[in-house]
Amino acid sequence: MDLAERWPLPDGRDVRDRLLAAYSDPARGYHDTRHLTEVLTRIDELLAAGTPADPVTVRLAAWFHDGVYDGRPGAEERSAAWAERDLPGLGVDAGVVTEVARLVRLTETHRPADSDVDGCVLSDADLAILAAPPERYAQYVASVRGEYAHVTDDDFALGRAAILRDLLAKPRLFHTAYAREHWEATARANVERELETLALG
Secondary structure (H helix, E strand, O other): OOHHHHOOOOOOHHHHHHHHHHHOOOOOOOOOHHHHHHHHHHHHHHHHOOOOOOHHHHHHHHHHHOOOOOOOOOHHHHHHHHHHHHOHHHOOOHHHHHHHHHHHHHOOOOOOOOOOHHHHHHHHHHHHHHHOOHHHHHHHHHHHHHHOOOOOHHHHHHHHHHHHHHHHHOOOOOOOHHHHHHOHHHHHHHHHHHHHHHHHO
16 A cells, blocks of 8 residues: 555545655655555554554654654654644544644654553554664664664664663553563664674764
């Protein structure tokens, strides 16, 4: 299915197209249309496995979660503000708009409460790249590095290692039962391997 056809609302094509243009910015590395496609696919997988999230809300949050991505602080907040600005004009219920914006902000930390089903699904789908097969994981690492081409190798390695250690310090990377069963072990192995590579470098 074409990515544009995965927009979860019956209208709002202008908003969708502005989001697609943002994700298609050639200055982006990892946070591009491929990432959005993968997140939506993982959401589909989690919902198909019976995870009781709200499909439209979570998919809308996925579309907006990296709407703004420019390497500067506060991208999640600006992405959430975009959703708050544009969704009401599409007739989206105020409660859904509030929830979409909350979910987008949650992707800054990926630490939803266990009772936050929508948050658990979006967080797990966003981090599912960590459980990718070796070739795709290597592409992910390279594209993240590309987004920080202006940073020296040493500074990037220090910052990236800190992020990876923070991930490994979490009791679990994933919050849904399905993701823990199917993605957790592979993701931890990938992250640990990357961290070792950074240390060797």
